Amino acid sequence: MINLAGRDVGNHLGRYVLTxxxxxxxxxxxxxxxxxxxxxxDDAKVLLRAVHADVxxxxxxxxxxxxxxSSLQDDVYRSLLGLPGVAEAGNVAYLTMQVKHDGKDxxxxxxxxxxxxxxxxxxxxxxxxxxxxxxxxVADVKTGLAVGDRIRxxxxxxxxxxxxxxxxxxxxxxMVFIPLKDAQEAQxxxxxESIVNDRQRLAVNPAVNRPGQPGVLQAVEAIQTASxxxxxxxxxxxEGFDARQxxxxxxRWKHLTAYTTSDMEDVLVAKLIATAAKQIxxxxxxxAIVSAAIVAFIIYTMTMGKIKEIAVLKLIxxxxxxxxxxxxxxxxxxxxxxxxxxxFAATLWVPVFPKHVLLETTDAVAAFxxxxxxxxxxxxxxxxxxxxxxxxxxxxx
Amino acid sequence: xxxxxxPQRPAILIENLTKRYGSGPTAVDALKGVDMQIFPGxxxxxxxxxxxxxTTLLKCLGAVIEPTSGRFTLAGDVIYDNAWKRKDLRALxxxxxxxxxxxxxxxxxxxxxxxxxxxxxxxxxxxxxxxxTAVDMLTALDVQHRAHARVSELSGGEQQRVAIARALANxxxxxxxxxxxxxxxxxxALGVVRILHRLAHEFQTAIIVVTHDEKIIPTFKRIYQIRDxxxxxxxxxxxxV
Numbered sequence: 001m002i003n004l005a006g007r008d009v010g011n012h013l014g015r016y017v018l019t020x021x022x023x024x025x026x027x028x029x030x031x032x033x034x035x036x037x038x039x040x041x042d043d044a045k046v047l048l049r050a051v052h053a054d055v056x057x058x059x060x061x062x063x064x065x066x067x068x069x070s071s072l073q074d075d076v077y078r079s080l081l082g083l084p085g086v087a088e089a090g091n092v093a094y095l096t097m098q099v100k101h102d103g104k105d106x107x108x109x110x111x112x113x114x115x116x117x118x119x120x121x122x123x124x125x126x127x128x129x130x131x132x133x134x135x136x137x138v139a140d141v142k143t144g145l146a147v148g149d150r151i152r153x154x155x156x157x158x159x160x161x162x163x164x165x166x167x168x169x170x171x172x173x174x175m176v177f178i179p180l181k182d183a184q185e186a187q188x189x190x191x192x193e194s195i196v197n198d199r200q201r202l203a204v205n206p207a208v209n210r211p212g213q214p215g216v217l218q219a220v221e222a223i224q225t226a227s228x229x230x231x232x233x234x235x236x237x238x239e240g241f242d243a244r245q246x247x248x249x250x251x252r253w254k255h256l257t258a259y260t261t262s263d264m265e266d267v268l269v270a271k272l273i274a275t276a277a278k279q280i281x282x283x284x285x286x287x288a289i290v291s292a293a294i295v296a297f298i299i300y301t302m303t304m305g306k307i308k309e310i311a312v313l314k315l316i317x318x319x320x321x322x323x324x325x326x327x328x329x330x331x332x333x334x335x336x337x338x339x340x341x342x343x344f345a346a347t348l349w350v351p352v353f354p355k356h357v358l359l360e361t362t363d364a365v366a367a368f369x370x371x372x373x374x375x376x377x378x379x380x381x382x383x384x385x386x387x388x389x390x391x392x393x394x395x396x397x
Numbered sequence: 398x399x400x401x402x403x404p405q406r407p408a409i410l411i412e413n414l415t416k417r418y419g420s421g422p423t424a425v426d427a428l429k430g431v432d433m434q435i436f437p438g439x440x441x442x443x444x445x446x447x448x449x450x451x452t453t454l455l456k457c458l459g460a461v462i463e464p465t466s467g468r469f470t471l472a473g474d475v476i477y478d479n480a481w482k483r484k485d486l487r488a489l490x491x492x493x494x495x496x497x498x499x500x501x502x503x504x505x506x507x508x509x510x511x512x513x514x515x516x517x518x519x520x521x522x523x524x525x526x527x528x529x530t531a532v533d534m535l536t537a538l539d540v541q542h543r544a545h546a547r548v549s550e551l552s553g554g555e556q557q558r559v560a561i562a563r564a565l566a567n568x569x570x571x572x573x574x575x576x577x578x579x580x581x582x583x584x585x586a587l588g589v590v591r592i593l594h595r596l597a598h599e600f601q602t603a604i605i606v607v608t609h610d611e612k613i614i615p616t617f618k619r620i621y622q623i624r625d626x627x628x629x630x631x632x633x634x635x636x637x638v
Contacts (some may be wrong), residue, residue: 011506312502365621392461
């Protein structure tokens, strides 16, 4: 039997392919949106995986340090080291801020960690790790910085000594790793006017500046200007111990909240990017509906352009299923062209996006299947119209 | 004087066929009791003014619409008998009725051979056999040299001949030709009629030609006039073409 769909398409191949390309661009947008979501999830998880921590210890009853503020004393890690199953513990402080480079602002996530301990970059692609206690930084390549560049974080200049890759915050900001003490200072540092103002307030406060007791005022001032707080303590579990049990143990005895890496991933995906994910999901649904409507409209128009031919086909005894198969195959053909054009287009334009866009093969396979389902459903309208064409229309009168 | 009928079973036998559109006071009787019989190998003209019921009769004969009452027998098989009708009218149209229209209505995305071969293929004939049949039919109509041409590359006359070849592809006992010469000039119109007469004789097919064309009416030996939904048989000139 002649493949009617193939012949029909061949008869106006240019128009058909152009229609498929148009649909493909729409599918490309859909794939990109899915990639944006995957990129967000991946960005959220990449830091958790990169620091190689088994347990994240945060302020009690918080989802910190990314989903909620979390503040711990920086000596908590010492008590954690004494617990069974804890092999290593390291303080970390995170803050998102603008840093200056060459007079330009860039938005980064500062990660403070103790060099040589947990919380640092997973690997370097250039330069060396932080070796000094102060004013050295390792930056993600996405910052555009190079080894030897200098950046200004608050009052201090930092030398970029190393570069890492794929280290971004859940918001997609590239990370800059600096020593913990510098991060603590940057986090809690006040401007000079504010410090002077606070000193004057304390000086006139009779509760802390009692006559004959000058040491009290100095002690309070020292407490206010110094920072000994971190956002989380990362724990690596000793071999043979279960991260869940260690986390439960920390939670029970230390009045802290402890998450395993898996818990933390759930927190980030389910809490931090949940709204954005819903937004993208809704957009994907709308795109799917628009795509379906466009395919339905195109196939319907193509079918209505062949009323006389279909009437003749029916008059000369063509079965309904042959006509339906012709329309369905043309719709599926559009979907196949559209999918491959869309995949190609998405692959082309994804590197231009400022944030990480992750095109997963599984998503592409799912998108292909969904495209075919949408095209099949979209052809129903045209098939119904074609099957309703009266063969008598082929006979004049 | 009408010629005596050949002593054989009619290809088409219509007895008191009626067709009513609508119901109640607005009902229209398009056919009011048509009688007709056409024998294998005959080419019969069906003429009449606009609105006389020609197209309705053609649609009934083409098993496209159902008559309201009456009896239609095709090569001995009863197709309609008052309220009763044969079940698979689609297969009947495919296998036993050929259609030629005013415009060729070829399938534009198929070439000449495939337009003709489509019918036997739809009937389940092997592709190679169907294509061989198509080439034979195109040869019979003297358009074999255009076998692989697309429809848009064929002239009007060639398209009409391919359409006739398609109508003959399954060797049906009847062909219904609706104004087949309307778009053609005199010479080509007579050429088409010549072909119809030849093929009717060669394939023993009964052909009904609905026409207004004064040039071709004298070529029929028998003519059915249709007026106000009734047919009147007349003898034609039967002029040689």
